[in-house]
Every structure is written in structure tokens, then in C-alpha cells.
Amino acid sequence: MQRILFVDDEPSVLQGLERALRPMREKWEMHFVDAGVAALDACTRHDFDVVVSDMRMPGMDGAQLLSEIKRLYPDTIRLILSGHSDSQMILQTLGATHQFLTKPCDPSTLQTAVERASALKNLLADIGAVIANDIGMTTNILKLVNSAFFGLTQPISSIERAVSFLGMGTITALVLGEGVFSEFDSQQMAADFDTRALWQHSMRAAALAKSIATHEKLDRMTIDDAFLAGVIHDIGKLVLATEMPAEYGEVIRRVGNQAAYSDAVERELMGATHAEAGRSGQT
Template sequence: MDISSTAKEQAMKYRILFVDDEHQVLHGLRRMLHSQSREWELHFAPGGKEALELMAATSMDVVVSDMRMPGMDGLQLLTEVKELYPNAARVALSGHMDERMIMGSTKVVHQYLSKPCSPEALIAVLRRLLALRRYLAEEALTCLSSSLEQIPSLPKLYVAIQEELQSSHCSLKKVGEIISTDVGMSAKILQLVNSSFFGMYTKVTSPAQAVNLLGTETVKALVLHVQIFSQYDPRKCPRLSLARLARHSLMTATLTKRICAMENESRDIQEDAFLAGILHDVGKLIFAVNCPGLYDEILEMVAAKNMSLPAVEREVLGAGHAQLGAYVLGLWGMSDPVLEAIAFHHEPVLSTTTQFVPLTALHAANALTIQLQPEGPTGMPEGLDADYLAFCGLSDRISLWEGMARDLFGMAEVESAT
């Protein structure tokens, strides 16, 4: 291989920086990841100061840092990295993650890993992070997003709730009061909470009661759902019905969360899955507002010719609604599991994961919802990716999920009929 070819190969590699004050740990990481040297360019730093100096000279795609280090600890380092190099993925690798440090790092860290971490687990996480960033950094998507005139901003009421939840004096009562300041929002939240989707055994009469019964993350996602859909009035795109899209999003989100619960996944995964379900089609809204005439033609085309909507979007616009939605939500600072679920919910195999993650549940829930409750001109339904689910060892769960979906949507039909 000549020198120019070698230089080109190096330029194409992803650069990953590992930071730890223990020399033996860095040596162990270097040894365990040696097999990845053809794909990744590995860098090592013994502390935060040295890491920042290295990043000032060489751009990094991922920073993996120990959290407890003398001088500049991992939280301080990753906070600096977020500020100076926002495109770099940030991973916390530590065996001493106390509650204070975890709470302080929720807006800084993309992924947590505990020591000791197996090579397989570490490589799998890094592959997923890089796959997502590669997908959201495609040139066509970058060009498309720069040409859009109306990119939505994070709703103010959602921001106010987020700030309250991060306050040292946070209370559920206060969260309910914040929602109550918007009368229209309060009414809509109560309407949603009292619908059959949530299966409440008692009538919920206030936002504060909703927070107590459903939890802050679910109610926060519902606030985001209501506010995002209320920002748009795509009358110039008549084939995209806001009412149908909002209903589909809520049904998908509810089923997504229930699939996670059926698989005994943690509360965090259930909440991420619900939020991803609420937001998985936000890219359609962005398309409809920015290019209503063209997007209406796309919807007409997929309906008339029974074509795949994501495929036509990519052919005509350069990117699909899932990819665009995840890109915009990334600008809002949404967590990687949520972005991954939205970006890949039509093509889960692109994520490279074989674990059950929010993406797994969202892909299944979206496909089942479209199959059982088609909403509008969706075109040719792509259905469940049987190969992906088999790869994850979940083939035998599909019939159970479908049965749960039929029960959920049956209740919704009874409610709408009455």
C-alpha cells in the first residue's frame, strides 16, 4: 500500500479517545481493542487536561472517560467536551458512579458503562454510537436541513418542566402547577390521560394527579406531544392529517411502552421508548410545513402506487422523515436511545444492535399499529423486520405483542364509538 492510500485509510477511521488516570486501565483498553485498529484510530490520555490538549490538535468522534479522576474529573471533562466539541459522542466508564455524579451528568453523557466492562459490550456500544452519528451526518441530510425555513424549537412549557425536574427543590406538585398555567394544555393532558390508552381505574382531574399516577417522564412526553402538534397548521398539505398523525403517535407510543413492560425492561427504557413513540413521526410535520406542496405530492404518490413512504422521501427529498426527525431532536439534546429509536424505526438493522432497546419496541409497535390501525396515506406497509427480530432472539415474542396490540386498539375502538 502506498503512502497516499495509507493516509486516506487513516482519514476514514473513527477516532476514539479513552481517558483514565490509571495507566493499567489504559493499557488494558489498548490491548482489548487492538482487534478494532483497522476501523478505529485509538487515542489515550491520562487525565482531563491532557485529553483537552489532544482534542485541540485532533478531532475525536467519541470520548470515553473515567468519572473519578484527580484534578479534572470525568464530569468536568465531558462538560468541557460538550461545550467545545458538541459533535463528539460522550461515554462515562466508571465503577464508582455515585448518585450525585449520575444526576449531574444526565445532560452531558450519552452512554454509561460500568467497570469492569467486557470488550464485547464496549465495542457494541461504540458501534451503535458511531452508526447513529454516521446516519445523522450524511451529506444529503445536512444539505436538506440547512435549506429548511422552519425548524421547530423546543417548546417553552417543556423546558420549564425540565428545569423544575432538575431543581434541587423539585416537587411533583410544582410540575403539576406549571402545566396548569396553560389552560388548553391542562385540558388536553387530562383528555389524553383519561383515555383508554392509559387504563386508569379512577378519573384524573388535575395535572398534579396525572404526574403522581403516571410519573414525570410520561407526562412530560405528553406535554411535548401536545405542544409540537399545536405548532403546526399544514393546511397546504391536505393529505397529512394532524389528527390522524397525533392519534397514530399516541397509539404507537403506548404500545411501545407496553412492549417494554412485557419484556420486563427497566423504567428508564420504558420512558425512553414512550418518548420515542410520541416523537417518531415528527419529521413528517417538518416536511409538511417546509415543503407542503411537494410533500402532498409524495403522499399522493405512495397512496396511488402503494409505494414505501420512506423510500419515496429519500428519493425526492434526500432523506426520510425518521432521519430528519432524529436530526432535529438531536439539536434539542434528546438522549441517544431516543434518537436511535426514531432514526432507525423503519430500518432497525442499521443500528447494529442485537439487544432489546427502545428501538426494538418502537419498530415493532409502529409496524403493528400501521398493520392494525392504518392512519392516512402510509403507502406500502413495510411490516416487521423478521430477520432483525430473529437476530435479536425475539421471533417467538411477535405473536404476544400482536395480541396485546389488538387488545389495546380494541379498547380504543370501543372508546371512539361511544
Template sequence: MRKPVINKKRQIIFVDDDVYVLKGYQRALEPFAYAWDVYFCTTGPEALTILGRQPIDAIITDMRMPGMTGIDLLEQVIQHYPSVIRMIMSGSIEEPSAYRAASLAHQLMAKPCEIQTIFGAVEETCHLRDKLSDKRLVKIITGLKSLPSVPTLYVRLIKEFEREQPTLAKVGEIISMDIAMTAKILQLVNSAFFSIPYKVSNLNQALSILGLNTIKSLVLSVGVFSEYQNRSFSAFSIEELWQHSIFVGNLSRAIAVSANLSRAEQDEAQMAGILHDVGKLIQTDIPGFYRLLSMNTKIPEIQMEYHYLGTSHAEIGAYMLSLWGLPSTVIKAVAFHHKPIAETAFKMDSIFCVYIANHLYYDERPNNKNALTLPPMDMQLLEQIKAAHMVEEWRYMAQRIFAGEKPD
């Protein structure tokens, strides 16, 4: 098999107090020598010495180690080397320390873990990081103390979903431990966005209606938005962004169904739609940025973001989601929901579902004051993927959702 050309090798550190584990990593990584220079350390201080000596792309550490634990190590990495991608290995994500690890690491991985999985996770994250053209911004994003950590409830759900036969009962048991999350899911399932013709009063009923994959998307998005809900922004509405995100998620799924995409692609379109603007939350931590945007109403926001930051909320959000280890298809749909031409395989997919749904939200929302939020939809591109003839049908779906009806 022909290996891809790598212009510059990644610099990676593995940390584990068990030398036999490190030797296993070393053997398994031999096929990836073309892409990675790897440093193997048995202690945290040894890893910190390497970090202080040269630029490092990612560190993968065991959680339980004598002396300086993996958690202690990552706290030091965050403080002194915030742009380094952080991953931590744990034998169990159920133990209390795993929740602390999840808040420090960009990704929490269960042991044992295939080296191909680790390699793919690091490469996906580095690839998206490299797409952020402003290196200063990369450092800001990866180092922000308020950068949302992957919700611990989501981590537990993913563990349950990895079982051969995940059950709604077990999922309901996990979610019910979080009263605020339970209330939010019940609020959502009874909202106009889901058009349920009767009152849903208990969590298990909500789960059976929405399904496991929709619940997974909601738990993740609610967890992220909740970190910002008590903040006040004069030029930015968290609630309005939340409503927009749920709308785009639902319409993205409806478009995927209409376009006869697979069930997996429908799920990915919905999750990407719900999360497509998560980068805007992170931008609230850039001092004065939204005030600056609000002063320029004659140019679409997305263009202003590129002008001031050298990147946009789409790439920023995708980068964060890649740190969390979400599926690459979801990450790409978030990253390219404003410019699908950059990643298109010239066929209808989840990227286009989110792109179209996002446009239709702004085109069809009631009381639209002709705000110049987006450039016009690229109908020529939709012609190329043989989807242009469906736009009016999808527009009608958007109108139905705004009217509190089912899109289909």
C-alpha cells in the first residue's frame, strides 16, 4: 500500500510507567514511522523535560502512574504548553478520577486501545488544527480555560453505546442522574421543534420517541451550551443560538431523509447541525470580538470573522469537536458548513445537509429583517451534486418547522 506523503513529521509523546506497555506501543507504531517521531517516557517529569526542549504536537499519557499521575501531568501541560493536544488513557471511564481527566484532556480513551485508533484521532485533530491559519488563535483556542470540556454525561453515554446492545433503560438511568439534563430533554421534546402531538411527561417516553442517536446529540449540545447560559453578552444571544442550532439539526436530518441518505448519515447530519455553530460560543471568550462584529452590519458575519481572525467559527468549532473525538464525518460537516466546496466529493452528504439547512433557516425565519448574515446559497454547486431541484421542497420543510409542524 502506498503511504501518503507527509511534509513534516508529528512530534508525539507517549507516557506510561509500564515499560512493557511502552515497548508494545513502540512495536505497533513502526508502520507509522513515516508520519511520527515518537518519544517514550516512563514518568511525567521526563515528558515535561521533552516538552520544554522542543515543540510537541500531542501527548498521550496513562492516567494512573506513581508520583506524578497522568492528571497531574496534564495540569502542567495546560499551564505551560496549552497548544499541545492532550489525550489520556484510562482502564475505566466510570471511576471519579476519569471525570477529572475528561475535563483536562482533549480526548479520554479507554484501555486497551488499538494504535490505529490513537493514530487516527491524533491525525484528525492535527489536520484540523493545521487548517486554522492564525497560529496565535490556535494557541488561544487550545489554552482557553473556559474551553468547554466534553460533558461527562456524554462520556458515560458513549461507553454505554459501545456495548453490543445498548438499551434505552440503561441510557435513561444514566441521564436521570442529571436532573438539569433530564429537565432540558423533556423541555425540548415538548417544544415545537419536535412536533409531538401530545405531552411527554417522563424521560423514558422521551427517549423512546427521540431515539438513542438524537439523545446523544442533545446531551452533547446541552452540556456545551449550559456552560455559557448564565453569561451575559450585549451583542450575542446564547438562547437565540441554541434555538437556531436545534432548528438546523432537525432540518439537516429531514433533508438527509429526503435525499435518501443512510440512517448513519441522517444521524450525523442531525448531530452536525446541532453543533455546527459551537465555535461561536468559543468566540465569546475573545475579548471585544462580538462587539466588533456588531459594528459592521454591511458585510456577512462569516466574512468578518475571516477578516479579523484569519479563520471562522466553523473551523474553530470543528477543531474543538475533533479534540473530543467525535466522528470525522460530523467534524467535517461542522468545519465546512459555510464552504462545502472545500471538502465536497460532489455528492449529497451531511456537509451539504447542514449547509442547506443553515441557509434555509436565515432565508425563512419569521420577521427576517434582511440581516446580511450569509452570502447567497451556491445554486451552481447544488446543480453539480444534482440537488438544486430539491431546494424548494426543503424550503417548505423549513417553513413547516418554523410553524411548529413536522417537516415531512
């Protein structure tokens, strides 16, 4: 049985939901509260599978509530049910909400939304189980999700929960990036080239790019693209270190830790920068 929390500051709306959803009592254990603070308090006493919140509420609004629930309980399904359908209000929920539903919402539509979101959650859990068999990928995902960029109050140790929190777009970018990095033979690279350090730098850049895109309330596809761009933004370094190992070894020797000045040295010794090499490798 699924445990679902409904949040709305209007008692009449909560009463209407309770009446309309009465036939679902055999499938759903339903709780109803009238404020965001009350919802967070309820979450400390019960493990909810789904939270359905109104958008505009005094004090903590729906977007703020679901953002906090995502941070504290990342594997909880989060839906917005609101009479306010303007684009600015919808943009506020991006990143924190799995689906936006407009009032009035009939019970069958709400039931379908909950069931679809639950099915996606189960799919992500299955994907997490597959990824768990790859120790390297599991380590990278857990490091990423527990990094400071996501601001979790408690670390995530389960790969299934990490996959659910990050979402399919981010996981796809991680798998793609790992695959690209693995295509390059480290034995053919410049002697002092550190592939592991480059991967860690790329993960930090990707997490920061995703954080900025989310803060700017960009759409989900753009947020995922920003993360992928961070993963592969220095891929040209792999190309140069593999194709021209002696020259790139000299680049490393000259530049040392002053990576900001590497472009000029790369162009001098190799005729192209790593950014240009990365672009040519993607065309």
C-alpha cells in the first residue's frame, strides 16, 4: 500500500480530495495537512511514497516545500496540484517536482499521475540495481550525489536512491562520459597525464553546471545538457594526450599546475588547443 501526503491550505480542497479519493483507500494510505511546515512534520513521522502539494500557500509555498522534501527525502515522488498554471509558477517547480497537475483535477487523472510516477521510480530502482554491478560507476555516482553541490543533509549510500535523486538525464550523461573516457588507452597517453584527476575535475564541473542551470530554473533537458557539457568539456585533453603524447607531455611539463595558461602552450607546441581538439572530435 502506498502512503500519500496531500498538502493544501484550503480545508474545503482537502475535504474534496478526501471524498473524491475514498475509493482509493484500499491502495493508498492517505494523509492530509494544511501547510508546508505541517507536511515536513508529517514526513518526520511517516515515510511517504508520494507528496501532492498545492502551489500557492502562505508561508512555505509548494515549490519551497517540494524542494525541501527533495533535499531531505530524495526518493519521494513529488507532484504539484494547483489552480495556477502560469509559466512562471511552473518554472519555480522545475527540478523539485516530477509532475505539474492543474486544478480541477479529476481522481482518475491524479491516480494515473501517481501510478506513472511510481512506475518511473521502480524503473530507476531497476537501473540502479544494474549499475550496482559496476563498481567503478557506482563509486562515481555516489561521490557525485554526495558532493557539496547537492547540499544533502544526510549522505546517500544506496545506488538506487542516488539514481532516483539524480534522474535519468544525469545518469545517462555519466554513463556516456565514462564510456568516452574508457575509449582512450592510458598506456598510449603522455607519461604525466592523469586521467583520474581529469575525470574528477569533469565531475566537479558537471555538478556545478547542473547546479547553476537548476538555480536559473532552466528546463529539464537544458539542465541535463549542462551536466553532460561539464562531463565532456575537457575531452580534447584526452585526444591530444593520446594522439600526440610527447608534445602533450611537454605541455604538462611547462604548464604544471597553472592550467589556466595551457591554451597558449598547446597552440605553440601542437598547433591547436584542447578545446579545438574536443570540438573536432565531436563533429
